[in-house]
Amino acid sequence: MIPFNTKILPGTKGVYMVGGSVRDLILGRPSTDYDIVVRGNPEKFARKLSENLSGHLVKMGKPGQVVFRVVSGEHLFDISAIKGPNIETDLVQRDFTVNAIAYSFFSKTIIDPLNGLKDMAEKKVRMTSSKIFKKDPIRLLRAYRVGATLKFTIEQRTADAVEKNIKLIGASAAERIRFEIFSILCLPESNHSFLQMAGNGLLFQIFPELFRTKGCFQNRIHLFDVFDHTMRTFYMLEKLLGADHQFDPEITRQIRRHMDEKRSAQLKCATLFHDIGKPLVRTIDQNGNIHFYGHEQKGADMANKICKRLKFSVRETGYIDFIIRNHLKPLFFFTAGREKDLTRKDLTRFFMKLGDFTPDLLIHAIADTRGKGDENDERNAAFIRFIKNLIHRYFVNFQPRSKAPPLITGTDLIHHFGLTPSPLFKTILNRVEERTLSNDLNDRTAALIFVEELLGRRIKA
Template identity: 50%
Template sequence: MIRLNRNIFPAVEGIYVVGGAIRDELLGRKPADYDIACAVDTEKTALQIAANTNGVLVKIGKPGQFIFRVVSGKNIFDLADLNGQTIEEDLEQRDFTINAMAYSISGGDIIDCTGGLKDLEKKNIRMVSKEAFKKDPLRLLRAFRIGAAFNFKIEPATLKEIENNAGLIVNSAGERVRVELLKLMDALKSYQYISEMADTGLLLVIFPELGRLRGCEQNRYHIYDVFEHTMSSFYHLEMLINAADSLNITRSARNALFADKKKIALLKLAILLHDTGKPASRTIDKKGDYHFYGHAAAGADMSKKICDRLKMSSREKCFIDFIIRNHLRPLSLFTLHLETKLTRKAVTRFFRKCRDYSPYILLHSIADSQAKGDKSDDAFKNFITDLMDDYFAVFKILKRKPPLITGHDLINEFGIKPSPLFRKVLNYVEDARLSKEISDKASALRLAEEFIDR
């Protein structure tokens, strides 16, 4: 049922709400964005909608492809000329049938010439025509993104056409690909669609670096090659995200960990790329065992180039780079723990080094471990979840408190001048404070003196 407020629109023939807004209305969702196709004066229509909604009108695009955008509160109305002589011609040039329906403002009826209503009922993603992907190759990726958003299946003929045209995605602008990818990663169940992207070849066209992981065998700790391990890591990460209660951490820690949806989407992308450095780093020893020394740094360097291709922001690049570059650190802590050599100070240094990235690296490490394929390592998972609780319940609270001493104290108490020594002393004392070895200024000054004199 369409529940549009028809008072927003001029009551004249030739104005149609089209695409995703109609799909969402039929699914019982409230759209925020409305695409409007006009067979009448588009600018005049936009001015009237702006007046009716107290909205602001802006003109975007270039001659022949102008869009008139009305922004009113949380709603956006994008108006464009009809693409063709009739609304049916316009709809037949769109991407998928569920997006190729229109609602006539004057008539109050749904126009469905491509079978969108039937596909919506069947939960199908189906191309409008075989030309859809040639007209806009980004639609290749959008099929999976929309499928993931609604948990719809991509019908076989459309999947086959995606496979046939996968190579065209390189003609899409990197920033457009990035937007679709992150929306896909934001879906609760994106693994199925990422897997289908791999089957069609589209994933490996977007990320050719992943193609080199196929057939790259690993050591005895893994039963999969690097590609299958990567896909399994993605699967396990998504399972952990969607079943947060399975993480034996406090509710407040869970809430804090999963509060930022964008970081969770970026974490999924990071785990997809985390082992891209393995093929170039693989060596074999005299016993026939494989090693991947330096693969984390190599993978981070490769991922930087991928992020550049996708025109990611500096913050997005830094997040992905840091996760990949440091994804082995939790395993090193666990090794120390097994050898009973792990100290409170070592844990504190990990948290200080990894800062706000700490819980995401820890979550990544659980999925990475579970994806080795032999068996679930409960000891490792329990160790990591204990670290998560420690980070939120102890470290973050202590970190908010001010340091016990500053550079002024070093000058006044010990007469030393500002130098690189300052940072070393202050870091040493801060590690002790955050490790709960000291808690007052007098103890901090004694520790500083010991460090300076040694």
């Protein structure tokens, strides 16, 4: 017996819950999505279920792979026909033994022909047969998603079969590869999965650009080659995103509100790609010093091509591009701060240029620095203190003011100063916003006086 509300799906003969739905219920994992297979006509069953639940029915898939989806409140049911003459035949065709378990609504028993319950108890991901990867190569990636999601280990024969078949992944649709990659990235601890995929070469089949970073050695401030640095940065980023002790409690709450699951996944993806441009721009000067001038621009251009190849969304592509293209900006700002005292206006301009991406870039900067390997280096320690202070000032000072209504608008420029809409409007309003966010202007009257002064000086300030 598994914990499922049988009032939703009464005990009908020939109807089974299957796959991850059963697995998650047995493991006590919350689920509102259920995979149902039926002997007979799945559309007829789906229509009846939809009527009983006052739900909405959608037909999906192509001929031979049709699924009927019933949506009712928080519940989602995907209903299809049993593959083969009986449920056991259906189950042995599935990917991994922990997903090859069924629950009969009629007999209220579990059907487990491949000992998936045993593998579940031993926390193992085991293939149902050695042919599963050739039948559907996306399962090469799915093995790591299932393992990372459940915190299970991929058993040795399955791991060997993945390594043997890594080249098959190229036959999978780009959208499916992207889905699996982001599903892993969305997990709080995905670093180990990516290291495993790098170890057997699967990661480099998907991202050959990363393979070039192996053996690309860096300057004296780095203890590792570009690839190992990248993976250490990835690891450090996950620690930052998941830890409570890196910042004070209020800043931690702010970061977690800002860095939701999807945004964190995008930042981790950008971190994987942040130095892929280095091998292509690497130079050695006459003193033997290694340089990577312009690697952030080159890397962003390369990442754009990866995103296009794997059908990332426009939003995902834009985010990843911005992080990579600007990931050195915090370091440049730190260097500028060592040469002169930074003013409130300097901070405001920095935050305004980076906008909503500011916390993301600053968190990445800490991870990137820790990924260099020398945590005792005083310059690195000073940089991290500097970045943590910026994060604090962004959330405590800048962000609250940036959300306040503007002191004046374009309408004020028209009615109060008799100006005609032009590019000058943007210049004036940007100056007002900058002064406001720097806490130099606090009310409408002060803002109008400032604009009058600006116009008198013809915007030279």
